[in-house]
Amino acid sequence: MVVAAEQIRNLNKYERSILLALERGMKRYSWVPLEHIRAATKLSESEVNYRLSRLIAWGMVRFNPVPYDGYALVFGGYDTLALTALSQKGTLSALGALIGEGKESVVHEALGLGPVAVKFHRVGQRSFSSARVNREYMEEGHCPWLIASKKSAEREYLALKRLHPAVSVPLPIAQNRHAVVMSLIEGGILNRTALETPEKTLDEILENVRNAYRAGIIHSDLSEYNILVENRRCVLIDWPQWIGTAHPNAEAIAGRDIDNILAFFRRKYKIRRDREVALQWVIG
Numbered sequence: 001m002v003v004a005a006e007q008i009r010n011l012n013k014y015e016r017s018i019l020l021a022l023e024r025g026m027k028r029y030s031w032v033p034l035e036h037i038r039a040a041t042k043l044s045e046s047e048v049n050y051r052l053s054r055l056i057a058w059g060m061v062r063f064n065p066v067p068y069d070g071y072a073l074v075f076g077g078y079d080t081l082a083l084t085a086l087s088q089k090g091t092l093s094a095l096g097a098l099i100g101e102g103k104e105s106v107v108h109e110a111l112g113l114g115p116v117a118v119k120f121h122r123v124g125q126r127s128f129s130s131a132r133v134n135r136e137y138m139e140e141g142h143c144p145w146l147i148a149s150k151k152s153a154e155r156e157y158l159a160l161k162r163l164h165p166a167v168s169v170p171l172p173i174a175q176n177r178h179a180v181v182m183s184l185i186e187g188g189i190l191n192r193t194a195l196e197t198p199e200k201t202l203d204e205i206l207e208n209v210r211n212a213y214r215a216g217i218i219h220s221d222l223s224e225y226n227i228l229v230e231n232r233r234c235v236l237i238d239w240p241q242w243i244g245t246a247h248p249n250a251e252a253i254a255g256r257d258i259d260n261i262l263a264f265f266r267r268k269y270k271i272r273r274d275r276e277v278a279l280q281w282v283i284g
Helices: 005-009 013-025 034-041 045-057 075-088 125-134 145-163 198-214 250-269 275-283
Strands: 061-064 070-073 094-101 105-111 115-121 172-176 179-183 227-230 233-236
Touching (some): 005 075, 013 034, 013 061, 013 070, 013 075, 034 045, 045 061, 070 075, 075 115, 075 145, 075 172, 075 179, 115 145, 145 172, 145 179, 198 233
Antiparallel strands (some): 061 070, 105 115, 115 179, 172 179, 227 233
């Protein structure tokens, strides 16, 4: 859950400086020592303790007493830093309701120059180990979850910029830390949508997959759960796990995406397509 806007508005400049000190400190520490926070902010011990207590109560910071008094940003604090930065740049003016939630992200509607969506990447403890193993963009060594989430957001934003408008994806607007601002797609998820012309929709999806491949990008996690249908138009979403077509397993990974899509249309609409023909058309 994203931290309440009221708490962000009430944030003191000292509290913001502590959040920034924690963000920097977590590049070196899993739990940032109190002494590091005091040195970075140049605040007195009593002031730091008071401000930290407020941040902990608001769900922005967590405390750990073992083996030393240490503090860490949690997603509430990271959300606050990202939203503050996006607001100061004029990208966002208001945050709205939750409209989507997955294993590694939450999506809210928001207002910028018009209606937009804000996706907060959340590479958490449950998925962090597999993310490090399976994703080529993960660094070796110390990489806290917040940093992993930032890398995930950066990677998705890069994909959207490369793909739009040749591929039907959300328009990328901005990215800050683990948050990606994009156009709001007002449609339902493919697996929950009753298609009037499923054959045409399948052709459209495969054409978008092909166009992405021509742009050098393979989704690598494509299924009926990350395709939206807006006014009969398909929009492919959730791109942080993409790989490049130069990857040694590119054909196999593209084939897996196609397998997922063909299996869905075969199961729900009894449409049968030759897998190898579809794959060669996409990568050819």
